[in-house]
Structure formats: structure tokens, C-alpha cells
Amino acid sequence: MYVLSDSLGETAEYAVRAAVSQFDYDTIDIRRIPFVDDISTLDEVLVSAKENEALIVYTLVVPELSAYLREKSAALGLEAIDLMTPLLERIARRTGQRPKHKPGLVHKLDEDYFKRVEAIEFAVKYDDGKDPRGILRADIVLIGVSRTSKTPLSMYLAHRRIKVANVPLVPEVAPPKELYQVSANRIIGLTIHPEALHQIRTERLKSLGLGLSASYARMERILEELEYAENLMKRLGCPVIDVTNKAVEETASLILQMIRGGRIR
Structure with missing residues (x-):
């Protein structure tokens, strides 16, 4: 499993490990890739993920990067799970506010x-x-x-x-x-x-x-x-x-x- 984040990725990895703990796997290879902030990094990760037939989990708050990863993953036949966008969209609908789309804000908190x-x-x-x-x-x-x-x-x-x-x-x-x-x-x-x-x-x-x-x-x-x-x-x-x-x-x-x-x- 590849965990991608435009910040540290600790929260995303924790969520993945919590989910994995519900299954009977003695070992599972979770690779965290932090500070993903450009297309070239995504392309490198996608090539590696394809070679390893990996499941991708990501928390990218920049819409362009999130959309690119979603489209390229589908084109390569990879399954990619977006942990952030659906939640941002629902909060935006409920509050009437637009998300900031700035990485790393949680660490400022x-x-x-x-x-x-x-x-x-x-x-x-x-x-x-x-x-x-x-x-x-x-x-x-x-x-x-x-x-x-x-x-x-x-x-x-x-x-x-x-x-x-x-x-x-x-x-x-x-x-x-x-x-x-x-x-x-x-x-x-x-x-x-x-x-x-x-x-x-x-x-x-x-x-x-x-x-x-x-x-x-x-x-x-x-x-x-x-x-x-x-x-x-x-x-x-x-x-x-x-x-x-x-x-x-x-x-x-x-x-x-x-x-x-x-x-x-």
C-alpha cells in the first residue's frame, strides 16, 4: 500500500494502519511518500505502484494533484482511494465555505x-x-x-x-x-x-x-x-x-x- 500526502502523511498512514488491523495479515508493506507537491513525483510513484500492484491511498489537498493522481491511476488500472476530497466537499457544502487547499495546515494546529x-x-x-x-x-x-x-x-x-x-x-x-x-x-x-x-x-x-x-x-x-x-x-x-x-x-x-x-x- 502506498500512502501519498502533500504534507507529512502521518494521519493518512495511521488511518491506513487502523484499517489494515481489521484484517488477518501478519505483514503488509505500507510505504509513506510525504511532501508530494508536483506531477513528476506522482509519475515516479505511479510507476513504482504499478510494478508492485499496490493499492494507493492519498490525502492531497491541491485539486490539480488530486485530479491527476485519480486519472492516471485509473488509466494504469490502479485503485486509488482519496481520503481527503470527499470530506472537504461535504464540509464545504455544510458550511458554505471554500477549502483553502493549502498543505500542512494541520501541523500548524x-x-x-x-x-x-x-x-x-x-x-x-x-x-x-x-x-x-x-x-x-x-x-x-x-x-x-x-x-x-x-x-x-x-x-x-x-x-x-x-x-x-x-x-x-x-x-x-x-x-x-x-x-x-x-x-x-x-x-x-x-x-x-x-x-x-x-x-x-x-x-x-x-x-x-x-x-x-x-x-x-x-x-x-x-x-x-x-x-x-x-x-x-x-x-x-x-x-x-x-x-x-x-x-x-x-x-x-x-x-x-x-x-x-x-x-x-
């Missing part, structure tokens, strides 16, 4: 996928100030007191291929020096109304089975933390977003607008 995975791994590695070196490598650095949605926001933005590090702000802990080494345009401060934070932290303590007398949820402590964070954000000169009653998606949308508008760079 793959590249996008790997960038997303890389960003997610980055967010996990540099979450909650674990390693301040991530601040220098991040596209965006989120800062704020505990329970201002830094971690879920980091993960949400990571799915948009944005590398995010986040740093918790605590009055007793000096901020990492790296915060002063990056542009303020890459730092985003997250703030929240004291009453809202008090409610969130109180619910958090309840979920952990801890007493409500802990300083973590006391209003005096919350006001102290928020004042400290506000002063630091002013000192850094970074943009600040109030996340009170905002869903993660809303805050992320504001950040994405800032990126598109050039406020974050």
Missing part, C-alpha cells in the same frame, strides 16, 4: 497545541511564587493577595498560549527582586473589595474544616494585606484590575484586550 501545553506547564511550574526566575521568563506576571484568582487566571490564560507566572503578596514577605527587573507593562495587579475577600476566605476556612478565628479571614488582616498590595502595585506602576464579583473569564478578557491594545508587551 499541532504547533498551536504544543505552545498551549508549554504555557500550561509554565503556569504550573511558576505558580504561587514557587520559583521567582519565572517572572523574568513570563509573558505576564500576576500579583495579588491570597484568593484573588491568580492561579485559575494563570491557567485560563495558559490555554490562550500565554506564559503566566503569579506571585502572592504577603506583608511579612519581601517581594522577589525579579518583580523590579521586568517592565511594569508585563505585571498585572489583582485587587478585590475587602468584604468580598472576607467572604471568600471565610468559605475557604469552612471548606478546610478550620476555625473562623484564624487571622487569614479577619477583616483587620485583610485590610492590612490589601493596603500592602496596593502600595506595592503603585510603586511598581503596573496596571491593576479589580476582580470583585468577576468570573475568571471576565478578568482574562480584560487582560487579552490589554494585550491586543498594546498595553501589555
